[in-house]
Amino acid sequence: MRGRILIVDHSTPTPDQDSGSASTFSYLxxxxxxxYKVTFAPFDLRKAGRYTKALRRLGIDTLSSRKWPSIFNVIxxxxxxxxxxxxxxxxxxxxLFDLARKTASKSRIVFHPVDLHFLRMQREAxxxxxxxxxxxxxxxxxxxxxxxxxxxxxxxxxTYEKDLLKSLLPDAPVHQIPILREIxxxxxxxxxxxxxxxxxxxxxxxxxxxTLRPSSGFNDRKDILFIGGFGxxxxxxxxxxxxxxxxxxxxxxxxxxxxxxxGSKIPxxxxxxxxxxxxxxxxxxxxxxxxxxxxxxxxPLRFGGGIKGKIVTSLSYGVPVVATTIAAEGMQLVHNExxxxxxxxxxxxxxxxxxxxxxxxxxxxxxxxxxxFIRQFSHDAGKDKVLAVFDGLISSPx
Numbered sequence: 001m002r003g004r005i006l007i008v009d010h011s012t013p014t015p016d017q018d019s020g021s022a023s024t025f026s027y028l029x030x031x032x033x034x035x036y037k038v039t040f041a042p043f044d045l046r047k048a049g050r051y052t053k054a055l056r057r058l059g060i061d062t063l064s065s066r067k068w069p070s071i072f073n074v075i076x077x078x079x080x081x082x083x084x085x086x087x088x089x090x091x092x093x094x095x096l097f098d099l100a101r102k103t104a105s106k107s108r109i110v111f112h113p114v115d116l117h118f119l120r121m122q123r124e125a126x127x128x129x130x131x132x133x134x135x136x137x138x139x140x141x142x143x144x145x146x147x148x149x150x151x152x153x154x155x156x157x158x159t160y161e162k163d164l165l166k167s168l169l170p171d172a173p174v175h176q177i178p179i180l181r182e183i184x185x186x187x188x189x190x191x192x193x194x195x196x197x198x199x200x201x202x203x204x205x206x207x208x209x210x211t212l213r214p215s216s217g218f219n220d221r222k223d224i225l226f227i228g229g230f231g232x233x234x235x236x237x238x239x240x241x242x243x244x245x246x247x248x249x250x251x252x253x254x255x256x257x258x259x260x261x262x263g264s265k266i267p268x269x270x271x272x273x274x275x276x277x278x279x280x281x282x283x284x285x286x287x288x289x290x291x292x293x294x295x296x297x298x299x300p301l302r303f304g305g306g307i308k309g310k311i312v313t314s315l316s317y318g319v320p321v322v323a324t325t326i327a328a329e330g331m332q333l334v335h336n337e338x339x340x341x342x343x344x345x346x347x348x349x350x351x352x353x354x355x356x357x358x359x360x361x362x363x364x365x366x367x368x369x370x371x372x373f374i375r376q377f378s379h380d381a382g383k384d385k386v387l388a389v390f391d392g393l394i395s396s397p398x
Contacts, residue, residue, distance in 0.1 A: 002035040003394045006078055006107075008071065008096065009088040012040070012048035012055070012062070016285060017264040018229030019179070019309025020114050023157075024088055026180045027112075030383050031390065032058045039063065039082065041074050043092050072099060079104030083394050086110045090117050090144045097147060108393040111151040115306025116161050118144050123303035123326070124233065148172050153389055157307040158330025175389050178331070179307045180382040183374065184288065184316055218359040221295040223258045223279075224352060225319075227287070227310050231265040234304040238327075242300040242348075243273050249349035257356060262290060291317035295362070296355050299323035300348060307331055311339070315373040320365035322351045331376075338365065338372045 007028065013021035032038045038060045042048070045065040055062050068074050079085055079100050085107050087093035087100075093111050100109055121137035145168060148154045154174045156162055162176035226242070228235035239261060247259065257277075261270060264283040274280040284290060291297075297314040301324055311328065314321045315338075322340045333339040340355055342348035355362055375381055 001037050002391070003083040004037045004039070004081065005031060005084045005086060005390065006039045006041065006074075006082040007031075007086045007088070008041050008043060008074075008092055010092050011042045011044055011046065012051045014048065014051050014264075016287075017283065018231065019313075020089075020232075022181065022309055023114065023179045026182070026379065027086075027386065028055060028060055029058060029182075030180070030379060030386050032060050034383070034387055036390070037061075039078065041068075041071060041078075043071050043095075045071055045074075071096065075099050076103045079107055082107055084108045084110055084390060086112060087147075088112050089114055090140065090147060093147050094143050097150065101150075108152040109150075110153045110155065110389070110393070111147050112155045113144060113147075113306075114157075115304065116144060116156065116164070117305070119161070119164070120234065120303060120305040123305075124237075127303060145169060148174065152393055155389065158305075159332065160330035161305065162330075175385075177382055177385045177389070178377050179309060179312055180379050180386075181309075181312055181316055181373075181377055182379050216292055218295070218362045221293060223260050223294050224356070225260045225262065225290060225294040225297045225314075226299075227262045227290075227297065227313065229264045230267055230270060234301050235263065236267055236270060237303070238299070238301045239270055239273070241302055242298065243278065245345040246300065246348045246352075247278075249346050250352060253349060253353055255349075255353060255356075257295065260290070260294065262287075287313070288317070291319050294319060296352060297321050298348075298352065299327035301327040312373060312377045315339075315369040315377070318366045318370040320355050320362055320369055322348060322355060324348075333369075333372060338368045340365065 009024050013024040015022040015025040028038060028040065040055055040060050041063040045063060045068055047064045052062050063074055075096050080103060085100050085104060087096060090113055118137055118141035121140055125133035125137045148165060149169055149172050154172065155177055156174060157177065157179050159176055162174060165172060165174045226239055230236050258279050259277065260279045260281060262281050262284050266280065266282045271280050297319050299308055299311050299321060304326055307330060308327050311321050311323060322342060324343050325341055328339055328341055335341045340351040342351040355365065
C-alpha cells in the first residue's frame with residue numbers, strides 16, 4: 001500500500017454528466033489503481049446509486065449518512081488515520097480545512113479548486129457589471145488564496161492559473177496538472193457502469209486500452225456539437241451567445257448543418273432554442289455515437305477558468321474544435337494546428353465553415369488534436385505527475 005488518502009468533494013462524482021466529476025473520477029481511478037488506499041466522502045454524504053457502486057468497484061471506500069452523522073464527524077474521526085486529505089473545490093475546503101488542521105495535524109492537506117472560482121467569477125462579473133457579482137468574486141478570491149497559501153499542496157489544471165498564482169502567491173506550493181481522461185475505447189460501452197467495469201477489468205488483467213481513431217471520416221459526418229453540463233453557468237451563457245450572435249452569421253453564409261446541444265440539467269431558456277436546425281437533446285449517456293457522427297464541436301465560452309473538459313473530450317475522439325480564447329486558455333493548443341480559435345461572432349462563423357468544408361484542414365485538426373490529447377491529457381500522460389505530488393507529500397516530513 002502506497003498510503004491512505006481521504007478525498008472529499010461536494011458530491012459523488014457523476015462522470016457522464018459534468019467535467020468536474022469526470023476530473024475527480026480520474027484522480028480516484030489513478031490513485032486507487034496505483035496502490036493507494038482511498039476513502040471518498042461526499043460533502044452531502046448522500047449515496048448516488050450506480051455512481052457510488054462504481055467507486056466501490058474501484059476498491060474505494062465510500063461514506064454516507066447511513067453510518068456518519070456529518071462530514072465534520074468524518075474529518076474528526078478519519079482525518080487522523082489518513083496520510084493525505086484531498087479537498088476539492090473552495091466551497092468544500094472552506095468549511096473543513098481548519099477542522100482538518102486541528103484534528104489531523106499530521107495529515108497533509110491537498111487543495112484542488114477544479115478551476116479557480118474567483119477567476120471565473122471575476123470574468124462573469126466583468127461581463128455583467130453586477131456589483132453583487134463583483135463583491136462575490138472578491139470574497140471568493142480572498143477565500144481561495146487563503147486556502148492555497150495554507151495547503152501543503154495545491155493542484156491547478158491550466159498553465160494560466162499556475163502563472164497567475166505564481167504572481168499572487170510566489171511561495172505557495174502549487175502544481176499544474178491538466179485535467180485527465182482515459183483514452184476512449186472502441187466500441188464504447190453502453191453506459192457508465194459497463195464502461196467503468198470494462199475499464200477496471202482490463203486494467204487488472206494488464207490489457208492496454210487501444211487508441212480510438214475517428215471511426216468515420218470527413219465525408220461521413222455532419223453537424224456541429226456543443227456538449228456541457230448546464231449546472232455550470234458559463235455553458236448556458238455560451239450557447240445563448242452562440243445562437244444569438246454567431247448562428248445568424250452562419251445562416252447568412254449558407255451554412256446547412258444542424259447545431260446539436262447536449263448536456264445535463266438543460267434549463268428552459270436552452271430548451272426553447274430547439275427548432276428546425278437546432279437540436280436540443282439534453283443528457284446523453286453514451287457520447288461515442290455523437291462524436292462518431294458529428295463533424296465539429298464548439299466551445300464558445302465567454303468566461304470561465306481551468307481547462308475545459310468539452311475540448312479535451314472532443315480531442316480524445318478526434319473531432320476538431322472551434323473555441324474562444326478563454327475556452328482554450330492554458331491548454332497549450334495551437335490555432336490552425338490542434339484547434340481553431342475565434343472570438344468575434346463573424347470570425348467564429350468563418351472558422352466553423354472552414355473546418356466543415358475543407359477535408360484537408362479537418363483531417364489535420366483531427367489527427368493533431370487527438371495526438372495532443374494523448375500527449376497532454378490522457379491518464380498515461382498525467383499519472384506520474386499526480387503520483388509525484390502525493391508520493392512527495394508522504395515521503396516528506398509533516
